[in-house]
Amino acid sequence: MPRARRRDRGSRQTSRGARGPGAAVSRGAPLRWLCASELALPADPAWLTPREREWAARFRFAKRRDDYLLGRYVAKRAVVRALALPDDPAALARVDVRNKRDGAERGAPEVFVADRPAPLEISITDRAGWGVCVVRDPGARIGCDLELVEPRSAAFVEDYLTAAEASRVRAAAAEETRQLLANLFWCAKESALKVLRTGLRRDTRSVEVELLDAVGVEGWRRLSVRDQETGGELPGWWRRFGRFVLSVACDDPTAAPVCFADTPDLGAAEPSHAWMASPLTGS
């Protein structure tokens, strides 16, 4: 993991609402989310656009290609649900999930349907063979992140968390809670830095996470991420799902995320690393 560096000043500008094909996601609609396992990726690439196929073929490392494909797969399937389009290879192949290539927002996802901007905002994340896409109405920004609840070193806590966050981790009585908090703080920071469009180009300690509800309770819990550079607050949500923790941050308050009707049970998900099983055959 690269060490986070302090650099760009984040902005809270609101993205312009995109308009395009498909039924618009209604304003004020809750965040909706979908997860998918890399084991569900179709072998037939018919679901990809020609541009995505070409892009996927350029990856030198199977892990990075598989992460890219998993992100495309879960995002397209969330987008067709949000826009009430069919979930079949032909419809998925009309959805192009691109990344901004230039400027301060480089890497941020943007969706086109039949080459026109889709009327929604998305954020994508993947971890240990599982991908998540969160969708919301246009004109607002979101960021999501999925992490494993796994051991983190004292150096990780000191280097990447703020003093207040680190102190909260150290104060937890149980090792399990310390692991949850360390990964949750990191997860919420990544979500917020996606909202700000900087990602890890900005220091993770330049945003501070506050957990607004009790930890150790089932269901979605509220959080708030303070942008230390502007004083702005990004509201969000987090939830423990078995081995994983998922967080979402926004640039305005929203109701708790709601999963699409046929979302797999992330709480029962086993972390997987399919690429490790065939390091010599994946290319």
Ligand SMILES: CC(C)(COP(=O)(O)OP(=O)(O)OC[C@H]1O[C@@H](n2cnc3c(N)ncnc32)[C@H](O)[C@@H]1OP(=O)(O)O)[C@@H](O)C(=O)NCCC(=O)NCCS
């Ligand atoms: C955003 C970032 C923190 C996510 O890293 P990660 O934890 O490895 O990956 P996640 O699976 O949680 O998220 C990846 C998704 O974040 C999204 N993303 C990337 N850059 C983003 C940005 N600037 N703003 C918002 N979202 C971004 C993309 O959709 C990406 O998935 P995709 O490439 O398949 O479309 C990281 O990519 C980053 O810091 N990017 C900016 C710095 C940069 O360009 N680094 C180059 C590589 S060192």
